[in-house]
Amino acid sequence: MSDTAVAPANSMPRTIDPRAFRTALGRYPTGVAVVTALDAAGRPVGMTINSFASVSLEPPLVLWSVQRTTPSSEAFRKAPRFAICVLAADQEDMALRFARTDENKFRDLTVETGLGGLPLIPGALATFECRTWAVYPGGDHEILVGEVEQLSTRPGAPLGFHGGRLLAFDTPQD
Numbered sequence: 001m002s003d004t005a006v007a008p009a010n011s012m013p014r015t016i017d018p019r020a021f022r023t024a025l026g027r028y029p030t031g032v033a034v035v036t037a038l039d040a041a042g043r044p045v046g047m048t049i050n051s052f053a054s055v056s057l058e059p060p061l062v063l064w065s066v067q068r069t070t071p072s073s074e075a076f077r078k079a080p081r082f083a084i085c086v087l088a089a090d091q092e093d094m095a096l097r098f099a100r101t102d103e104n105k106f107r108d109l110t111v112e113t114g115l116g117g118l119p120l121i122p123g124a125l126a127t128f129e130c131r132t133w134a135v136y137p138g139g140d141h142e143i144l145v146g147e148v149e150q151l152s153t154r155p156g157a158p159l160g161f162h163g164g165r166l167l168a169f170d171t172p173q174d
Contacts, residue, residue: 029162037082039075048099060148065141085124089157089168
């Protein structure tokens, strides 16, 4: 017999109100990033995310998630590579640009080019260029795991998200 006590599972499923869940999640401040890739036709796609985390140091793996109903979700799911560009405090315009539902978020935007032609956001505090490692189902989202093949960093203060609002952290990371 185990020394660990396990509470019995409640046989009645609990219903969590989606708005209350979202509000509770908003209490946790996160960073803000733009994830980019190329679709099957080689066109750039991108979106603002705050669901980014490290998974493993060896091999270097990161993850992020995309809602299945997002117009570019299929392009990200099928892309062999993606890049995550962590935004700086002065890049709120970039966060808002890539949060829109416009077809071409890259219109009139000068980008840098990464591995495999990935579009990279200039001025990002950190950029992780990844090979897609795995895609997992996650409820109404897909969880994308990438192996970091190349990275870059620069000093500066990060852009954050808390309580449904963008905010600039004033403490630069060197």
